[in-house]
Amino acid sequence: MKIYTKTGDAGTTALFGGTRVKKYNLRIESYGNVDELNSYIGLIKDQDISIPIKESLLKIQNELFTLGAMLATPPEKETLKNGKERLNIPKIDDASILFLEEEIDKMDLELPQMTHFILPGGHQSVSFCHIARCICRRAERLVVELNDQENINIDILKYLNRLSDYLFTLARKLSKDLSVAEIKWIPTKN
Incomplete structure (x- = not known):
């Protein structure tokens, strides 16, 4: 199978189910940001x-791939003519969200209570977490907008919201594990 198809040369791409849309379509933007997020999570995973x-x-990377596939399937294409689901894979659901919450709670037990906002930085691995968190929030904003236009599975929104919390907590956990001081935001007068 060739990697290039030339079908997108005119600025369109196919959603799952065959519908062609412009490459700037909100649905494409949504799962494109999820793809970018997944790449940054891979970068975090490659750290020491x-x-x-x-x-x-x-596990999160696999779930983001699933989430992207869910976003790439427009509502009118979710069901085949024979009544079966087009996307025949386990979906993002309450268990996916619960996994993130449990991971956050485990990390939080090891962390000091927050007394200030925290500035991103202190170590490259910590900074990667903050970049991923920001991309996750951007993806979430786009999915909220998409949901305003056409209903999507609400678990996608919940998952992205919880994932950004996970990435923030992971940044704090890595600061602790790496013995790096968190950079507190303390506003100063000029």
């Missing part, structure tokens, strides 16, 4: 971090 965190990140 614990095996359990790497395993959690791999």
Whole structure:
């Protein structure tokens, strides 16, 4: 199979189910941002971090691929003519969201209570978490807009919202694991 198809040369791409849309379509923007997020999570996973965190990140990467496939399937194409689901894979659901919440809670038990906002930085691995968190929030904003135009599975929104919390907590956890001081935001007068 060739990697290039030339079908997108005129600025359109196919959604799952065959519908062709412009490459700037909000649905494409939404799952494109999820793809970018997935790449950054891969970058975090490639850092010198614990095996359990790497395993959690791999699970999240797989779930983001599923989430992207869900976003790439327009509502009118979710069901085949024979009544079966077009996207015949496990979907993002309450269990996916619960996994993130449990991971956040485990990390949070090891962390000092926050007393200030925290500035991104302190170590490259921590900064990668913050970049991923920002991309996750951007993806979430786009999916909210998409949901305003056509209903999507609400678990997608919940998952992205929880994932950004996970990435923030992971940044804090990596700061602790790497013995890096968190950079507190303390407004100063000029």
